[in-house]
Amino acid sequence: MIQLEHLTKRFGSKTAVDDITATIQPGKVTGFLGPNGAGKSTTMRMIMGLDRPTGGTATINGKRYAELRSPLGEVGALLDAKAVHTGRTAYNHLLAMAATHGISKRRVHEVIGLTGLESVASKRVGGFSLGMGQRLGIAAAMLGDPQTLILDEPVNGLDPEGVLWVRQFARHLAGQGRTVFLSSHLMSEMSQTADHIIVLGRGRILADAPVDQILAGATRSAVRVRTPEVERLANAIQGGDVTITGVEAQLIEVTGLSAAQIGDAAAAAGIALHELTPLSASLEEAYLELTQDEVEYHSEVTR
Numbered sequence: 001m002i003q004l005e006h007l008t009k010r011f012g013s014k015t016a017v018d019d020i021t022a023t024i025q026p027g028k029v030t031g032f033l034g035p036n037g038a039g040k041s042t043t044m045r046m047i048m049g050l051d052r053p054t055g056g057t058a059t060i061n062g063k064r065y066a067e068l069r070s071p072l073g074e075v076g077a078l079l080d081a082k083a084v085h086t087g088r089t090a091y092n093h094l095l096a097m098a099a100t101h102g103i104s105k106r107r108v109h110e111v112i113g114l115t116g117l118e119s120v121a122s123k124r125v126g127g128f129s130l131g132m133g134q135r136l137g138i139a140a141a142m143l144g145d146p147q148t149l150i151l152d153e154p155v156n157g158l159d160p161e162g163v164l165w166v167r168q169f170a171r172h173l174a175g176q177g178r179t180v181f182l183s184s185h186l187m188s189e190m191s192q193t194a195d196h197i198i199v200l201g202r203g204r205i206l207a208d209a210p211v212d213q214i215l216a217g218a219t220r221s222a223v224r225v226r227t228p229e230v231e232r233l234a235n236a237i238q239g240g241d242v243t244i245t246g247v248e249a250q251l252i253e254v255t256g257l258s259a260a261q262i263g264d265a266a267a268a269a270g271i272a273l274h275e276l277t278p279l280s281a282s283l284e285e286a287y288l289e290l291t292q293d294e295v296e297y298h299s300e301v302t303r
C-alpha cells in the first residue's frame, strides 16, 4: 500500500505537487493520470525517495522509502527506462543490481523469464528496442519480488504488442495481490488497464475513484436526434432544463430529456425521426472534461 498525505513539492516558485492525499491499494492496478507536467513523475520520485517533499509524506507500507529495511524487497520502480548502463548485457545489468542488494542469481533468471527476456538476455542493452528496455526496467523492478510496483509511463512509445504485454503484466501483478501504481497521460490506456484512477492536474488531485465511477460521473445524458423537421421538434420538446444544440442542418443534440421522452414527443406531434441516439461520454471525454482547465500549456488556437 502506498499512502500520500498532504504531499507537496515546490521547485522555487513552481508548485509541482500541491498537497495531495491518496491511498493506493494492494490487489489493484491504480492508474495515475494527468497531462504532461501535472506532477506524476515528481510524485513517484518522492515515493521512491528520489525527491524530497517540501511538505507532507509518502509512505510504502507505512514507512518512508529511506526507512525501508530492504527497499528492493518492498518496492520496485521503473522511473526512467533509459537510465541503464548501455554497454552491459541485460543479464549482467540485472546480475550487478542483484549482487549489490544480496539477491540470488536464481532470482535474476526468474525475472528474465517473467519478463520474457530470455532470447535477448546476453545482448547489450544499448541495442535494445524501447519495448525490450521497458521489459528490462520492469525485470529490474521485480528483482526483490516487491509487493509494490511503481511504473512511470510504462507504455510510452511502445508498439501494440509491447503495450499489451505491459497491460497484462500489470494486471497479473495486481492479481497476485500486489500494489501496482502506474502513470500515463492517456486515458484510453488507463481505461483498459486500471481498476482505479487518480487524475492529477497541475499538481492537484482532480479525481480519485474506480474507473467506472469516473466514467459515470462524467456521462453526459445527451441524445442525438436527426429529423427533417428540426424546428417543429424543437418546439415540441423545449422548456424546463432542456437544451437543444444544432450540429448539422437536420441533426441536433438534446440534453435534459431521455431518448424515450424525445421519441414520444415526436410521435405525438407526428414528426419523423431518422436517428435517435443516446450519447454517453467515453472515458477520454471524461478525462478531458476533468483536465481541460488544468493543462499546463494550452496550444494557441489560430483561426
Ligand SMILES: Nc1ncnc2c1ncn2[C@@H]1O[C@H](COP(=O)(O)OP(=O)(O)OP(=O)(O)O)[C@@H](O)[C@H]1O
Binding pocket: 011, 014, 015, 016, 034, 035, 036, 037, 038, 039, 040, 041, 042, 043, 185, 296
Ligand atoms: N527538478 C525540477 N526543477 C524544476 N521544475 C521541475 C523539476 N522537476 C519537475 N519540475 C516541474 O514540475 C512540474 C511537474 O513535473 P512532472 O515531471 O512531475 O510532471 P508529469 O506529470 O510527470 O509530466 P511528464 O509526463 O511530462 O513527466 C512541471 O512543471 C515540471 O516542469
